[in-house]
Amino acid sequence: MTPPPRPTYTVIAQAAGVSEATVSRVLNGDESVHPDRARRVHEAVDSLGYRKNRVASALASGRSGLIAVVIDDDLSVFSDPFWGTVTSGVSRILSESGLHTVLMVSPVGLVDGGVAHYLKSGEVDGAIFFVLHSDALVNNLKKSGLPMVIAGTPHSSLDIPFVDTDNFGGAYAGTKHLINQGCEKIAIITGDIGTTAAKQRLDGYLQAFRETGKVPAKGLICEGDYSLASGMDHTRKLLEKHPDIDGIFASNDLMAAGAVTVLQDTGKLVPEDVKVVGFDDALIAQTTRPALTTIRQDVVALGEAAGTLMIAQLNGEDVQPIITTTELIIRGSA
Amino acid sequence: MTPPPRPTYTVIAQAAGVSEATVSRVLNGDESVHPDRARRVHEAVDSLGYRKNRVASALASGRSGLIAVVIDDDLSVFSDPFWGTVTSGVSRILSESGLHTVLMVSPVGLVDGGVAHYLKSGEVDGAIFFVLHSDALVNNLKKSGLPMVIAGTPHSSLDIPFVDTDNFGGAYAGTKHLINQGCEKIAIITGDIGTTAAKQRLDGYLQAFRETGKVPAKGLICEGDYSLASGMDHTRKLLEKHPDIDGIFASNDLMAAGAVTVLQDTGKLVPEDVKVVGFDDALIAQTTRPALTTIRQDVVALGEAAGTLMIAQLNGEDVQPIITTTELIIRGSA
DNA sequence: ACTACCCGCGAAACCGCTTTCACGAGGTCT
DNA sequence: AGACCTCGTGAAAGCGGTTTCGCGGGTAGT
Known part of the structure; x- marks a missing residue:
């Protein structure tokens, strides 16, 4: 029941004999820090078992490291393992880049619903949409500058990146x-x-x-x-x-x-x-x-493609839609 | 592409003619604020379209409003819609209390893996576990005081709340x-x-x-x-x-x-x-x-039960395991 | 040798909200 | 009437990082 106190930059900085600013630089991969000091910081981090508080980090930097996966809530969504599989693909790719997946299953129809509010609130760095019945929400969100990826072809010809099966x-x-x-x-x-x-x-x-x-x-x-x-x-x-x-x-x-x-x-x-x-x-x-x-x-590939597109976008890279191929599997019914 | 600036407490406080502290009180349902002032704050919030920055809020209060749903990654997890259904039940219940669901699908075996770190990092207010093959992680996490719920009966007789089917x-x-x-x-x-x-x-x-x-x-x-x-x-x-x-x-x-x-x-x-x-x-x-x-x-009920238990726990209420009943459905195979 | 840069690094401001603390006004109790 | 509370409220100190700014020293240009 004792909430174990976690070390902060202050502690690391002291242990490494550098300033907090330097600790931050090292931990964020800033190349301009002298290797020796960087090493000292890493040692301090390791020996003290330091782990960065992502919330504080998010507040200060404006980046949360969270990507929302929004699934339109139509009960069929989960009765069909399809979306779960796509989601796991997305999740895996994102985690490779240190991003986490926030799953949101709810009616997405409303341009002004809870989901919209949440996405606009800046708590996530991007959003991936599944099963869109309308582009209204996405269109609206686009103005806010939120990076988005649509799994499935958009209705209108927006310039929002999408992934889809052929x-x-x-x-x-x-x-x-x-x-x-x-x-x-x-x-x-x-x-x-x-x-x-x-x-x-x-x-x-x-x-x-x-x-x-x-x-x-x-x-x-x-x-x-x-x-x-x-x-x-x-x-x-x-x-x-x-x-x-x-x-x-x-x-x-x-x-x-x-x-x-x-x-x-x-x-x-x-x-x-x-x-x-x-x-x-x-x-x-x-x-x-x-x-x-x-x-x-290839459902997993579809999810991975969506994740990849999101990451590329966050890196400011140029993003092209991805269409994954299909294959005819012949069994007994035809 | 213009990130629209969102109003902060400073703005609301000025508009309502009160201090930021009062704004915070009103927005967090503190009863001790005079109704008139509370009303003024609400009006300001509405007219300015204010939305609280949950990240800042989380940093200051130490509560993130996020609950992790951890699914042991065994690929079968998603090929069976079962877990997706449970998850949606959890998600729905939690969102009614203003909490969000963070889905984590990854190998949970390691007491010291990425998931463990994440959970310990204080970014989530609680964790719900599915498909546990071992109680090691949960036992370990228990020391950190993180509220947890296990979907499925734990192996050892821990006093961690759980929900399960009969x-x-x-x-x-x-x-x-x-x-x-x-x-x-x-x-x-x-x-x-x-x-x-x-x-x-x-x-x-x-x-x-x-x-x-x-x-x-x-x-x-x-x-x-x-x-x-x-x-x-x-x-x-x-x-x-x-x-x-x-x-x-x-x-x-x-x-x-x-x-x-x-x-x-x-x-x-x-x-x-x-x-x-x-x-x-x-x-x-x-x-x-x-x-x-x-x-x-009743898979949805199971998920809802898990969410309910989590909320009760966060509220400091006493929590008892929930076992949901089953029903024999007779069709053609027997 | 003197000025102009460039570079690594620390001090300090800041992100937006929560919470403690103390203060003043109004009530109550003797 | 004076001492003692209570209650609503604002000022200010954080929460734990990130980032700007500017300084000192080393390098380069002339």
Whole structure:
């Protein structure tokens, strides 16, 4: 219960026989300190087990060493391990640069909500956003000069750095695969169309379709919301209206799994009668029967890219968007 | 790009015609300020759009308003949405008290690692631990007086507050269900036995077994690691050594799903030939075919309980461990 | 040899808020 | 009426670093 007193610059400075200013310089890697003195400081730091108080440091320097990861709170966020994985990638990269990750899960819609206040309050040195439904907040924050990175493609063409998976390319490849497998009537269950990722995947699907010279029949495009239930619902509806569909491209594996379940429940064989392709290559892709043919995205890489972009930005470097590639993983469902 | 200057106490104090000390009192809810002056301060705050600098506040008061959520980094952490869900529960509760969550995912084994340093550095007001493989770090930190909460039962009987699911009761109920369904040769695939949760679930299984008057045959107890792969591996091995098993209790749904997959691949029917019960009632429990009979735990409640305990502790209240109940969910697999 | 620089380093101000301390006004008690 | 409190309040001293500023000495230029 005894709060052990931690040494301060005063103590270190005395022990090393230098001024506090010099201690600060050494500890912040200022090259202009004489090596001998620097060594003395380091020795004092080591022997006294000194650790810098980051709060005081933050106050004095105006830099907190904290990066916020903001996830729009839509309950699905955590039911899908996707974001957790991205976050761990971000976190790892940031910690390599001595930065910490502050996770914020809350509704981000409001330009003026708690999150906005917090971010503007200067407690964090930067913010990384996931799952944006609107660019309003980001636009607003931009004025404050806060370094930001968006995971996912922004809606408007802001000059805010972003990282994203090649959604278009992935969806194109997935749909193309279905076509190559001989499917003729291919439906798509999209994600929440309010997200750019969902739109891009839809575009990829349309592009692949277009190249066949055909146009997807009305009603083959359903807007889901990335949930298992929506995958099931839409598949049911599709079967009613188009009993002859022979392919389904789902914008994520969860919905693909729902589709498979419903198809089988209605007596259809997968992949014999209807082929299904998912997206993500989430764990669930391997547990369905048959296992899902899907588009793998390198989720960890995505997180790392976001972290990298943030660091580059903090260093004042020029920053370009990063698009990570996808890969078609062929399993049993198509 | 212009960092908009934010007003400080000096400005507010002038505008309200009071001293900075009074501003501080008002903003920290000190009752002893005359209502009139308090009102003037509030008006000034509102009209000037003042927002307190939490860093300065933290330095001066010694309280940061940050709570660390420490997750032992074992890559499986994020492949299972479980922890993300708990975290969101924690986060929500804490934010209601004006506290923020700092997520730290890293190996916690070392008593002297980076995490330990960070926690000791006084940058956080408290720490919540998930998935502890050892109590060493926590024991060590305890000396520093840092308020802590452990999610999961501690190994040693420390007097550190913890929250946990009724692992024993859940496993007992699950195993009992298998027995009631007529299973006679029931195997268990445990989680990493280094965690108390895995041990408790094993104990629940053993207890249910014991009550039948029989003793589980050797080789019916396999130590898995909560991963899909380990569920599959152990099921394969079980089938080789004990082709006649008719029940499997898996310590989580992921392993249960792996078991179902392998069973079906080897031509066994679930639940006709072998019944399977999982634990968690994760999303995956609904996507396997047949869907999993499982033990549901209220994950969000667990997180909320952890947050609640932390807040109580910060308030100096007396704190008791919280054990959340489980529920048997019967689906197709058993 | 004299002035002009440059460099390493310490003194001190400062970051924005909290908290102790003491003071004066108004009340109470004898 | 005088001694003793209580209560609201402001002045000022920190919290533990960072950073500006300027000084003294060594180097260079002429």
